Amino acid sequence: MANGTENIAEYSGTEQALDPDKLSFRGITDKISGITERRTPPVWFVAFGAAFSLFLVLLGSIGYLIWEGVGIWGLNNPVGWGWAIINFVWWVGIGHAGTLISAILFLLRQRWRTSINRFAEAMTLFAILCALIFPGIHVGRIWVAYWMAPLPNQMSMWPNFRSPLLWDVFAVSTYFTASLLFWYTGLIPDLATFRDRAKKKIKKLIFGILSLGWRGGNRQWRHYELAYLILAGISTPLVLSVHSVVSTDFAVSILPGWHTTIFPPYFVAGAIFSGFAMVVTLTIIARKIFSLDHIITLDHLEKMNKIMLLTGMMVGYAYSIEFFIAWYSGNIYEQFAFLNRAFGNYSWAYWIMISCNVLIPQIFWVKRWRRAVPVMFVASIIINIGMWFERFVIVVTSLSRDFLPANWDYYRPTFWDISTFVGSFGLFFTLFLLFIRLLPMISMTEIKGVLPQADPYHHCPGGHNE
Amino acid sequence: MAQIFPEWTNKLPPYIALGVIIIITGVVGFVWYYFSPWYTDVGYRPEQPVTFSHKLHNDDLGIDCRYCHNLVEVSPHANIPATQTCMNCHTLIKPDSEKLTKISESWNLEKPMQWVRIHKLPDYVYFDHSIHLRAGVGCASCHGNINQLEVVKQNMPLSMSWCLDCHRNPDEHLRPVSEITNMYWTPPDDQMVLAKTIRAEKDINPNTDCSACHR
Numbered sequence: 001m002a003n004g005t006e007n008i009a010e011y012s013g014t015e016q017a018l019d020p021d022k023l024s025f026r027g028i029t030d031k032i033s034g035i036t037e038r039r040t041p042p043v044w045f046v047a048f049g050a051a052f053s054l055f056l057v058l059l060g061s062i063g064y065l066i067w068e069g070v071g072i073w074g075l076n077n078p079v080g081w082g083w084a085i086i087n088f089v090w091w092v093g094i095g096h097a098g099t100l101i102s103a104i105l106f107l108l109r110q111r112w113r114t115s116i117n118r119f120a121e122a123m124t125l126f127a128i129l130c131a132l133i134f135p136g137i138h139v140g141r142i143w144v145a146y147w148m149a150p151l152p153n154q155m156s157m158w159p160n161f162r163s164p165l166l167w168d169v170f171a172v173s174t175y176f177t178a179s180l181l182f183w184y185t186g187l188i189p190d191l192a193t194f195r196d197r198a199k200k201k202i203k204k205l206i207f208g209i210l211s212l213g214w215r216g217g218n219r220q221w222r223h224y225e226l227a228y229l230i231l232a233g234i235s236t237p238l239v240l241s242v243h244s245v246v247s248t249d250f251a252v253s254i255l256p257g258w259h260t261t262i263f264p265p266y267f268v269a270g271a272i273f274s275g276f277a278m279v280v281t282l283t284i285i286a287r288k289i290f291s292l293d294h295i296i297t298l299d300h301l302e303k304m305n306k307i308m309l310l311t312g313m314m315v316g317y318a319y320s321i322e323f324f325i326a327w328y329s330g331n332i333y334e335q336f337a338f339l340n341r342a343f344g345n346y347s348w349a350y351w352i353m354i355s356c357n358v359l360i361p362q363i364f365w366v367k368r369w370r371r372a373v374p375v376m377f378v379a380s381i382i383i384n385i386g387m388w389f390e391r392f393v394i395v396v397t398s399l400s401r402d403f404l405p406a407n408w409d410y411y412r413p414t415f416w417d418i419s420t421f422v423g424s425f426g427l428f429f430t431l432f433l434l435f436i437r438l439l440p441m442i443s444m445t446e447i448k449g450v451l452p453q454a455d456p457y458h459h460c461p462g463g464h465n466e
Numbered sequence: 467m468a469q470i471f472p473e474w475t476n477k478l479p480p481y482i483a484l485g486v487i488i489i490i491t492g493v494v495g496f497v498w499y500y501f502s503p504w505y506t507d508v509g510y511r512p513e514q515p516v517t518f519s520h521k522l523h524n525d526d527l528g529i530d531c532r533y534c535h536n537l538v539e540v541s542p543h544a545n546i547p548a549t550q551t552c553m554n555c556h557t558l559i560k561p562d563s564e565k566l567t568k569i570s571e572s573w574n575l576e577k578p579m580q581w582v583r584i585h586k587l588p589d590y591v592y593f594d595h596s597i598h599l600r601a602g603v604g605c606a607s608c609h610g611n612i613n614q615l616e617v618v619k620q621n622m623p624l625s626m627s628w629c630l631d632c633h634r635n636p637d638e639h640l641r642p643v644s645e646i647t648n649m650y651w652t653p654p655d656d657q658m659v660l661a662k663t664i665r666a667e668k669d670i671n672p673n674t675d676c677s678a679c680h681r
Contacts, residue, residue: 154503156627195470208470
């Protein structure tokens, strides 16, 4: 037995994350399906009620925004981009972990991803939805938001393809579509399991339609695996491209502090950083509530913490190289922009960002803390606060101190800025709670595939080598 | 395992695909036709307080457009004539006609006529009649054969693309300034040459920047 476990570790090239003694094929199906089949636990209703109330706050804020206009936000003359763009970039960034886990780690044969990929992909989709709200509502006249799309119209108006804001529309919507297809393709075998286990006629019909006639035959599996591989291949460049394009919103402009070539890789690293932090936060809650410790093990969490440590340092490197280039370029406006960030009137935000994003992740050098759930839970939340402040620092410090000192002003959010942002969490958690209640939140088929029992070289207890 | 779906559902996918295609085409076609100003605006013919006939006054009697719309060549706005203008003739011609009751009422009470506006542009669009006339765009190019109408209606969609079509390609619509109010003018065979001369002479390069109209 011990011999067999070593074999699979060797074979898959990864550490043994799942304990075969605690997991069986049947046990996994029962466990994951059971979460959605059991009566709804009261704690779910409490959480859903809270999330849905926040969602109503979002709807109310948007309604008032449409009625009254963007004047209800704290935007002022130099700072024409406030929380809306900050929240957009933040949510899109969070959305990056899902596809990184599902696509890139899949292509790199990182089999530990199977315990968290479904979860992370769902989080990605919901985060992108939250993100898409902000560019949609910030246009002021929301009823002409369709002008962003290349639709022939009686005005002969066409989007300006030279504008990075338009690239954004396409990058994010492509990303959403690809992520949705990828997520759905992965769900099909599990949806078929749900269909087969369903007792009620209506449930059988719904999952029957959703599972697209999946029977689990050999041919179907071959097509499925190939489709999944192709989708992973399509999604992989998107992980890198989407936030690169988002960063061009800033980098293509001429404002000091925005106009830098480091932005695309720096944004991608930050996106993966915040995305993993959000996955860790949510995973810790879910594995606690639904007792999934044996499926999402400490090994999984530790690996994610290592990625956070890595990307956190990449972000820290970007922060320091920006200062270096500002000095090295000899451009006084660039130098002013960065000195102003660290020591100007928004220095409080800058130092929050540095502490949360650069200093806090350093605790993950210590193995004991890397494997301590309370520590990583708090750290992951702090990291996301820090990443929000990163976008705040970038957007607000550069805008509030532009080229003409006569324009300078101090930006403050209003009640409606805050309520819209807080409300977007309502949308996110409403969708997330519905997801964990209605769909398999862990990929049953893929987990089974990485179990030691699934390995052809594995010898079961009672098998012929015992 | 029992089948969940009855056998006839096997035939559904092609019908669903067909339905989706029909619905999408239908929606696009519907919006294309019914949401267009060619449908919503062209042909707008409100009832006016007085049944003034352009056919009678312009075509039959030969009164020039500019007799009533006298400021059209010098002002952005093609003015609607004051009651005074009507009374220039109608103090003598058919002063007691029943059709003119409202005009004489307006005249006696010194209250302006409340004509119903037909050609409406949004507030955010700047439009100037005078410059178009000076360039050599005839009345009929936009307003159609108004000399044949008993009751005036909108002839063109006044949409942004309609404006831009001409601003990008004005050659077909230019004529000598002497002919601008001529309702029977037809482009000569060498219209393109004529347009070129007119454009060169007056240095006409229609502006298509946003700020040309959205000032």
